[in-house]
Amino acid sequence: MSNEIKALTMPKWGLAMTEGAVTSWLVEDGADLREGDEILEIETTKITNVYESPASGVLRRRTVEAGQTVPVGALLGVVADRSVPETEIDAFIARFQEEFAVEAAEAADAAGPEPQFADAGGRRLRYLVMGEGRGGEGAAPLVLIHGFGGDLNNWQFNQPALAEDRAVYALDLPGHGESTKHGVQGGVAELAEAVGDFLNATGIQRAHLAGHSMGGAVALHLASDEPARVVSVTLVCSAGLGEEINADYIEGFIAADRRKEFKPVLEMLFADPSLVSRDMIEELLKYKRLDGVGQALRAIADAAFAGGRQAKVFANDLDRIKVPVQAIWGADDRIVPAAHATAIPEPHRHVLGGAGHMVHMEKAGEVNRLISDFLTVR
Amino acid sequence: MSKKSYRQAINEALAQEMRRDPTVIVMGEDNAGGMGAPGDDDAWGGVLGVTKGLMPEFGRDRVLDTPITESAFIGAAVGAAATGLRPVAELMFVDFLGVCFDQIFNQAAKFRYMFGGKAVTPVVIRTMYGAGFRAASQHSQCLYPIFTHIPGLKVVVPSSAYEAKGLLIQSIRDNDPVIFLEHKVLYDEIEEVPDEPYTIPFGEANLTREGDHVTIVALGRMVGFANRAADALQKEGITCTVVDPRTTSPLDEDTIIESVENTGRLVVVDEASPRCGMAADISALVAQNAFKALKAPIRMVTPPHTPVPFAPQLEDAYIPTPEKIADAVRHVMA
Known part of the structure; x- marks a missing residue:
């Protein structure tokens, strides 16, 4: 029995999120919740996702209704044991709302960590760091590496959760996000070198790596070249484990310069194509309009995926990589086939149903738990 | 990424293109700040400060102050463009178009065509337009329909800071004459x-x-007004698509027609005078190409066909507002 009252609050998914709309509650008042239960759906201007309960207990109160839009950090509901009296719940809510109003007024704009820039071997790389290594003295940080055409925001549903245990860095690879666009030659080796330089620039001795898609191949390359610096590798719908890759996606991504052409390309990324929102398309178009992006993506595609085949496959070299590797895949991945996961032996292979190539967005809770568990024992 | 005003976005576009390409020059009244007069360097940066800071970085060879003679310096810019530079000339107010129109519509707009494609004229004419500044009839007009009427000109009407920077860089790199219209009330947005x-x-x-219900096409400052109307209408259960064409020439006809085919209703918002304006032009486009999709008559939201009044009350009544746009949407929904 616990007297603790826990607040459910509007999460911050991604740098640009300032508010979210509760589209529907998935549980009733008074429901028994376990940590990780899906309790409501939240829509931001970019994406809709489920909110999982951060605590176990009884949903004592819902403080927002479906259809309401509230700022990041606002109270969504209250979880507590049945034994906690109603008066205490009321007092908790009143106190929270009062403090939240004050905080919101004080820090209208200063919500959340801001991205920074590192000079990594002459390349300017943007990165975002969260968490401070609470996993114990010397817990190695985790570095998140996005895929082709992505950026650090791809980890918006993962980085905050994973940062509860350790420092978590998400970076923009060269040619991506707000990092350097010019001088990208394009090979996976070059990108791995950039990540190595990034570790040097930020003073990280050893790190866990998690890479999505092309970022997974980058992580494998770094683990292969500099195993002493890599504690573990998590591959998410990763390149580097087989030759096949969806060339229509790669070429479509490079070619599309209009919303209408871009949408069907981006829909290939998700098991549920309705997740591709107007704002998601617009953000990616804004990225693609930046000087140098077209050439950088072309160079990377030509070097890494020429003729629709992956140029660098590590599947047969995994024995040589003396670093623990796990693979997480969306069963409906239409970019890199989920069959590639078989290169990684059980029990470190996880293929999740109801998710596509962006499994870390579509099944964020499960992916976060798998990464967290894999890292904790190492 | 950082927050910037419409003015800063335009200034940054100019500075970045001048750094990238030494043939880009800037010229206009008070752009460098007092050449030939006892004024200070970089004193003004143009009448509303858009080019401030360029002269100290790029020098007076690339940031030129001109006499108050639009016919001369717009002509000079067109000639410089035809002979190898990429000038960005500032026509302080679009209302001064009358004294330099031949240089624009009979010269710049015709060179590529009349020289058999062998000449290019990569000139940009930046110019301020629009009402709401208490600047009276000769400094408040929206004359972009006049430029749009002339084949050979490209006409750009940016609606926000993000749009202004990307569209101005595109304008400077484009090989044809571009008229770039900046709404004076947007500079601090x-x-x-x-x-x-x-x-x-x-x-x-x-x-x-x-x-799903109504397509609103709006230009320049009116895009923000249309967004506000759409947001207000959503609370009444009416959802709108707001189309910002960004450029009136070339005009993205396909997007407008396709949107009306989806919604079946059209409201066009134009701050220009109603006769021979963009509202009439876009209405005709839809009537000709998507008539069968229309569930209600097209509605235009424009000022009345009068000069822009100086009296503040009358000027406010003259300009389309989010409320007038919302009323037009309710009308086509009725």
Whole structure:
């Protein structure tokens, strides 16, 4: 029995999120919740996702209704044991709302960590760091590496959760996000070198790596070249484990310069194509309009995926990589086939149903738990 | 990425293109700040400060003060463009078009065509337009329909800071004469604008809202008003698609027609005078190409066909407002 009252609050998914709309509650008042239960759906201007309960207990109160839009950090509901009296719940809510109003007024704009820039071997790389290594003295940080055409925001549903245990860095690879666009030659080796330089620039001795898609191949390359610096590798719908890759996606991504052409390309990324929102398309178009992006993506595609085949496959070299590797895949991945996961032996292979190539967005809770568990024992 | 005003976004576009390409020059009244007079260097940066800071960085060889003689310096810019430079000339108010129109419509607009494609004229004419500044009839007009009427000119009407930077860089790199119209009331409007250079292609409309019931086409400052109307109407259960064409020439006809085919209703908002304006032009486009999709008559929201009044009450009554746009939407829904 616990007297603790826990607040459910509007999460911050991604740098640009300032508010979210509760589209529907998935549980009733008074429901028994376990940590990780899906309790409501939240829509931001970019994406809709489920909110999982951060605590176990009884949903004592819902403080927002479906259809309401509230700022990041606002109270969504209250979880507590049945034994906690109603008066205490009321007092908790009143106190929270009062403090939240004050905080919101004080820090209208200063919500959340801001991205920074590192000079990594002459390349300017943007990165975002969260968490401070609470996993114990010397817990190695985790570095998140996005895929082709992505950026650090791809980890918006993962980085905050994973940062509860350790420092978590998400970076923009060269040619991506707000990092350097010019001088990208394009090979996976070059990108791995950039990540190595990034570790040097930020003073990280050893790190866990998690890479999505092309970022997974980058992580494998770094683990292969500099195993002493890599504690573990998590591959998410990763390149580097087989030759096949969806060339229509790669070429479509490079070619599309209009919303209408871009949408069907981006829909290939998700098991549920309705997740591709107007704002998601617009953000990616804004990225693609930046000087140098077209050439950088072309160079990377030509070097890494020429003729629709992956140029660098590590599947047969995994024995040589003396670093623990796990693979997480969306069963409906239409970019890199989920069959590639078989290169990684059980029990470190996880293929999740109801998710596509962006499994870390579509099944964020499960992916976060798998990464967290894999890292904790190492 | 950082927050920038419309003015800063335009200034950054000019500075970044001048750094990238030594043939880009800037010229206009008080752009460098007092050449030939006892004024200070960089004193003004143009009448509303848009070019401030350029002269100290690029020098007076590339940031030129001109006499108050639009016919001379617009002509000089067109000639410089035809002979190898990429001038960006500032026509302080579009209302001064009358004294330099031949240089624009009979010269710049015709060179490529009349010289058999062998000449290019990469000139940009930046110019301020629009009412709401208490600047009276000769400093408040929206004359972009006049430029749009002339084949050979490209006409750009940016609606926000992000749009202004990307469209101006595209304008400077374009090999044809471009008229770039800046709404004077938008200069202090702020939004997220990338620090890096980027381009927004011409002839590609932006959808700033997406809805099922009504298509609102709006230009320049009216895009923000249309968004406000759409947001208010959503609370009444009416959802609107807001189309910002970004450029009136070339015009993204496909996006407008396709949107009306989806919604079946059209409201066009134009701050220009109603006769021979963009509202009439876009209405005709839809009537000709999507008539069968229309569930209600097209509605135009424009000022009355009068000069822009100086009396503040009359000027406010003259300009389309979010409320007038919302009323027009309710009318086509009725």
